[in-house]
Amino acid sequence: MTVLLFIEQVLNGLQFGVMLFLMAAGLTLVFGVMGLINLAHGSLYMIGAFAAAAVAGATGSFLLALAAALTAAAAAGALVEMLVMRRLYDRDHLDQVLATFALILIFSETTRWIFGSFPLFLDIPDWLSGPVSLPGGIEYSLYRLAIIGTGLAVAAALFWLISRTRLGIRIRAGESDREMIAALGIDISRLYTIVFALGAALAGLAGAMVGAIQSVQVGMGEPVLILAFVVIVIGGIGSIRGALVGALLVGLTDTLGGLLLPELFKLFMETSSASTTGSALASMLIYILMACVLIWRPRGLFGGSA
Template sequence: MTFILLIEQVLNGLQFGVMLFLMAAGLTLVFGVMGLINLAHGSLYMVGAFAAAAVAGATGSFLLALAAALAAAAAAGALMELLVIRRLYNRDHLDQVLATFALILIFSEGTRWLFGSFPLYLDIPDALSGPVTLPGGIAYPAYRLAIIAIGLVIAAGLFWLIARTRLGIRIRAGESDREMIAALGVDISKLYTIVFALGAALAGLAGALVGAIQSVQVGMGEPVLILAFVVIVIGGIGSIKGALIGAILVGLTDTLGGIALPAVLRLVTDNATATSTGAALSSMLIYILMAGVLIWRPQGLFGAQA
């Protein structure tokens, strides 16, 4: 493995991790504050991607596409919370799983009815379409660097929101004792809607950003949702810092493992076997990482002690 290839894979891992953070941050807020298992969070990722692709195709503006993704996902999340999720807070987790799984089917079929079964494509903006030469002569796509920068800026904004604002105080209080803050006069229903819409908007933004480097299609959110659950288990439920660290760990493990394992296996076997076996084992690495973290810290890296 050359040094340039290693740096490129580290940057790919950071980009993948940042995208997972945008998904996992909203998911961990919803689960931490509301105690709700939302399997339909991946559908909001898909809504953002389709909204961005549709608006970009109609206007040619990538910025308008991102704004549309945020607005569409936030609106879909708020409507979901008002019409369905609000009735599930006092139900057990099995009811929540079944109801949100039904929402996945509704979103998937509704999206297929509106946009058809064929994938859509979202073009990378011209200003970010070329490579950037990094120190050491490494040429890396400018758009992927932009995704990393956007994710880190949003992470900083979320840390500020949770730690320094009145809304953040209410979110943290709602996570600790929702009955007490309701007794103190906080409209807990309105707070839940805001938190759910915020998490939905982050998922929609992730879908829009990734939609420019892969096709936008029905069902694209479910594989990412599985990885987002892995991230919040590793980082600790309810922790934004844990979501960020966990997402970066998962991203780096996935990308670096994909090139390190085949390289190691080539030392003891032929190229064809090393490639196929290494690909199979590398896909398991993130789950091995999750298992190792849970053995060491069952509550996750930054989760609160039970």
């Protein structure tokens, strides 16, 4: 394994991590502020991807596709919050899990009815296609670098929103004591709708951007949702900083583990199954990481902080 290959895989891990952050940030906002377990968050990721693919196919504009993904996912999130979630805030988590699982089935079948069962494809725009030369002679995908830059920019914007704006103050107050801010005259229902729509928009953005490097298909959000839950458990529920750190840890662990462990097992185990054993262990690494973090810090790395 060369140094250039290792650096390229580190960049791939960062790209995977910031994509997970876009998913996990919305999920941790919704759970932290509302105390709501939303299994349908992956469906909002899928909606963003399908909206982007449909608009890009009709207009040829990638920027319009991203705007459509944000709008469609945010609108779907707001409707779900107003029509379904408001009835679940005072219910136990089992009811929330069952209701949001039903939403997964509804969204999946509706998407299949509208777009069919065959995957759609979203092309990378010409101005983001091809490789770019990095220091050290590394050739890396410009589009993947754009995903990394977009994710980090969104992270900075979220930190600013939560810590420096009036809406952020209300979100943090709603996380701490929702009854008190309702008594102060703040419309808690409107705040919840905004938070849910914001989280949905982030998921839709992630789906749209990833849709250009993989096929867009029904059910594509559920595997990512599982990883997003791992991220917020590692980072700490309700923490945007934890979501970012946890997502980068998961992205790098998953990518580098899949690269290094098979090579290490082949180096130290002179058997035909060494590479297979290494690959199997690599697929478990992120869950081993989660277990280690929970043993050390049961509330996650940044549990209880923004």
